[in-house]
Amino acid sequence: MNAEDSSAGAPRTGQAPEDTPAIARVSNGRRIDLLRKIPQLKWLVSRRWFQFAVVLPNLLLFLLFLLAGAFGSPVGNRNIIVVFVWILWWFLLIGVMVPFASRIWCTVCPFPFFGEWLQRRALVAVRSTDPRQGKRNEGESGMLLGRNRYFGRNRRWPRVLSSIWLQNLGFLALCTFSALLLTRPLVSVVVLGSLILLATVLHLLYRHRAFCSYVCPVGGFLSLYAMTSMLEVRSADADVCAQCGDKGCLAGNEAGWGCAWGVYPSKLDRNNYCGLCMECVKTCPHDNMALNLRAFGTDTRLKGYDEAWKAFIMLALALAYSMIFLGPWGSLKDWVNVSESRNFEGFLVYTAVLWGGSLVVLPGIYALAVWLGRKLAGPHDASAKQVFLGFVYPLVPLGLVVWIAFSLPLLLVNGSYILMVISDPFGWGWDLFGTAQVAWTPILPQWVPYLQVALLLLGLAFALKTGWEQATGLFHQHGKALIAFAPVAVVLTMTVLCFFKLYAG
Amino acid sequence: MFSGKVGYQLKDALIVLAAVVACGAVGYLAAPEPPPPQERAITIRARQYAFEPEVLRVNRGDTLRLSFISEDVVHGFFLEGHDLDVKIFPLEPEFEVTRPSSPDSSERVREVVLTVEKEGKYRYRCSHTCGYMHPFMQGEMIVAPNRLLPASMGMGFGVLLGSLAVTARRRKSP
Numbered sequence: 001m002n003a004e005d006s007s008a009g010a011p012r013t014g015q016a017p018e019d020t021p022a023i024a025r026v027s028n029g030r031r032i033d034l035l036r037k038i039p040q041l042k043w044l045v046s047r048r049w050f051q052f053a054v055v056l057p058n059l060l061l062f063l064l065f066l067l068a069g070a071f072g073s074p075v076g077n078r079n080i081i082v083v084f085v086w087i088l089w090w091f092l093l094i095g096v097m098v099p100f101a102s103r104i105w106c107t108v109c110p111f112p113f114f115g116e117w118l119q120r121r122a123l124v125a126v127r128s129t130d131p132r133q134g135k136r137n138e139g140e141s142g143m144l145l146g147r148n149r150y151f152g153r154n155r156r157w158p159r160v161l162s163s164i165w166l167q168n169l170g171f172l173a174l175c176t177f178s179a180l181l182l183t184r185p186l187v188s189v190v191v192l193g194s195l196i197l198l199a200t201v202l203h204l205l206y207r208h209r210a211f212c213s214y215v216c217p218v219g220g221f222l223s224l225y226a227m228t229s230m231l232e233v234r235s236a237d238a239d240v241c242a243q244c245g246d247k248g249c250l251a252g253n254e255a256g257w258g259c260a261w262g263v264y265p266s267k268l269d270r271n272n273y274c275g276l277c278m279e280c281v282k283t284c285p286h287d288n289m290a291l292n293l294r295a296f297g298t299d300t301r302l303k304g305y306d307e308a309w310k311a312f313i314m315l316a317l318a319l320a321y322s323m324i325f326l327g328p329w330g331s332l333k334d335w336v337n338v339s340e341s342r343n344f345e346g347f348l349v350y351t352a353v354l355w356g357g358s359l360v361v362l363p364g365i366y367a368l369a370v371w372l373g374r375k376l377a378g379p380h381d382a383s384a385k386q387v388f389l390g391f392v393y394p395l396v397p398l399g400l401v402v403w404i405a406f407s408l409p410l411l412l413v414n415g416s417y418i419l420m421v422i423s424d425p426f427g428w429g430w431d432l433f434g435t436a437q438v439a440w441t442p443i444l445p446q447w448v449p450y451l452q453v454a455l456l457l458l459g460l461a462f463a464l465k466t467g468w469e470q471a472t473g474l475f476h477q478h479g480k481a482l483i484a485f486a487p488v489a490v491v492l493t494m495t496v497l498c499f500f501k502l503y504a505g
Numbered sequence: 506m507f508s509g510k511v512g513y514q515l516k517d518a519l520i521v522l523a524a525v526v527a528c529g530a531v532g533y534l535a536a537p538e539p540p541p542p543q544e545r546a547i548t549i550r551a552r553q554y555a556f557e558p559e560v561l562r563v564n565r566g567d568t569l570r571l572s573f574i575s576e577d578v579v580h581g582f583f584l585e586g587h588d589l590d591v592k593i594f595p596l597e598p599e600f601e602v603t604r605p606s607s608p609d610s611s612e613r614v615r616e617v618v619l620t621v622e623k624e625g626k627y628r629y630r631c632s633h634t635c636g637y638m639h640p641f642m643q644g645e646m647i648v649a650p651n652r653l654l655p656a657s658m659g660m661g662f663g664v665l666l667g668s669l670a671v672t673a674r675r676r677k678s679p
Contacts, residue, residue, distance in 0.1 A: 075634060075636075075637070075639075076637060076639075076640070077634060077639060077640055078634070179638065183637040183638055183640075184637060324641070325641045326641075326643075327643075328555070328556070328559040328560055328628075328643055328644040328645045329555070329559060330552070330554060330555020330556075330557075330559060331555075333554050333555060333638055333641060333642075334554075334555075337554070337637065337638050340553075340636070340637060340638075413630070413640075414640050417640075439608065440632055441605075442583070442585070442630070445585040445586070445628065445630075446585045446586035446625070446627060449625070449626055449653060450653065453653065453657040453660075456657075456661075457525065457657070457660055457661065457664055460661060460664045460665075461521060461664045461667075461668065464664060464665065464668040465668060465671075468668060468671075468672040472672075472675075478672065478673075478675060481672070482669070482672050482673060486669075489665060489668070489669070490665070493661055493662065493664070493665045496661050497658055497661050500654065500657045500658055500661060501654070504626060504651070504653045504654045504657050505626070505647075505651070505654040
């Protein structure tokens with residue numbers, strides 16, 4: 001198997017060289033290889049049982065959450081599934097894991113557990129065929145992909161769906177019903193349980209992690225925001241990979257499975273589609289894989305419109321949620337809380353505004369600013385697509401910071417519910433650790449607007465810095481770059497001012 | 506002290522910071538002074554999942570005579586930064602006032618008097634589980650002059666101007 005053979009993997013999103021901005025093709029800056037700095041970490045991730053050992057506790061916890069959601073209290077803030085998933089997990093994911101550890105969530109995610117188990121018929125071991133035998137299928141069941149043997153249908157994922165558009169639309173659809181998802185334990189059970197079921201079915205039908213790469217609604221925004229992360233898996237020396245005849249990282253070998261995400265680790269230059277499963281660390285015969293610590297926001301290249309629209313969707317959702325869940329407007333809450341308010345007309349208006357805003361209005365305003373910038377800059381070499389994707393990139397670090405600013409009060413204000421549900425996960429009146437009666441105690445709520453403003457200022461500064469850098473790379477001349485990016489810089493600043501109005505005004 | 510690339514980046518950061526501070530200060534000082542304090546009688550009505558008024562605009566130094574009524578179920582009124590937590594009973598004019606700083610004592614009253622001494626934006630939140638959307642039931646008390654808003658707007662423009670200045674400076678750099 002080679003890179004082209006791997007159908008379930010990095011989404012193919014307009015990766016033609018001419019569509020790729022010339023800048024930042026190879027990310028720069030200092031790196032610290034944690035695997036070489038910390039030998040114990042290298043030892044740990046090289047164990048065959050590593051991923052199983054980190055997924056299993058998470059899976060058991062997740063099953064407990066599902067049970068609590070199905071049979072526990074219907075009141076969200078009294079049920080562990082809602083409090084842990086939508087308050088604690090969400091903040092840790094967006095505020096800690098993504099910026100500092102990329103897609104580390106995918107390393108421990110329980111969604112693909114059963115599917116991958118059925119696909120590999122192994123939890124820890126590897127099924128491989130020694131290429132020196134020369135006989136590929138003799139005497140063994142399953143299908144050989146590369147040097148690993150898999151079970152199920154192992155079809156290629158349809159090329160037409162090989163992007164993150166499905167994830168974009170799926171996430172937007174789920175978020176349309178966010179008021180139900182965030183507040184009804186049973187709805188959380190149905191959605192999260194369905195995702196596990198879907199992941200299992202897709203693992204049986206399609207090869208590798210098609211679900212994670214193309215369907216998982218969480219994976220979509222993780223892939224985008226992981227670009228900013230301070231952690232990356234890369235090859236330590238590209239020359240070693242170029243001369244490697246084994247290609248175990250992609251094809252698998254007796255030491256491990258070929259990349260389940262279908263990416264060729266040797267050519268990895270973005271975090272988007274690396275799930276940090278660490279199989280490439282195990283399979284590399286030259287000990288050439290590195291787990292690097294790097295500067296924030298090092299990957300700066302969007303590859304296609306699907307990724308750009310993910311950035312728009314995420315920003316629009318953050319704006320909508322800030323109004324609905326952090327704002328004072330009761331009528332908005334009635335609109336989204338349709339199952340209780342029965343205000344179907346309001347819900348339709350909200351849905352239309354959310355979808356229209358995410359998919360048309362916000363991208364339209366942005367496209368207008370990009371068009372204006374190109375016009376003002378005068379003649380240049382960069383194509384419209386190159387400039388658009390390059391100028392959308394600043395929405396990635398800005399969007400992540402906006403989401404952290406949105407999520408911060410959810411944790412600080414409602415964090416004390418965590419103590420309650422630890423002692424009484426089902427809301428049945430238990431008091432396992434003596435914390436069930438802890439009173440609801442917001443932590444420094446009056447400081448939240450100040451923290452939000454500080455975060456947004458940092459996000460804006462970083463977004464503008466990366467924007468000017470993108471512009472310089474695209475237009476080559478500083479004067480042109482300055483003029484070309486100016487309208488987008490104004491749009492970015494106005495966007496942040498809107499959040500200031502919501503959070504501080 | 507610093508030279509080369511690090512020194513250059515440090516100067517960039519200082520330019521942006523100076524622009525942020527300057528524009529933030531302009532925004533801060535531009536906020537109009539509030540009128541003289543006055544006494545206001547305000548009835549806050551609570552329902553699933555909103556308060557009426559949704560936004561309470563007052564001035565620093567105002568004395569608020571607050572009364573509460575719930576239109577449906579038991580609600581709470583926790584006012585950030587003001588040591589006030591109220592339990593509101595459905596269709597009852599009396600309510601229970603607790604000071605979070607001394608949570609063991611509470612009293613039932615028909616009115617609570619509050620002098621707002623700190624400017625800014627303070628949210629009031631329902632503090633008694635009242636239904637599915639309870640964690641998101643909140644209103645806002647904005648105490649003028651709320652300098653955080655104009656200051657943050659100014660700082661936002663400062664980031665824009667600062668980054669513009671830094672980019673223009675790079676144009677002249679070797």
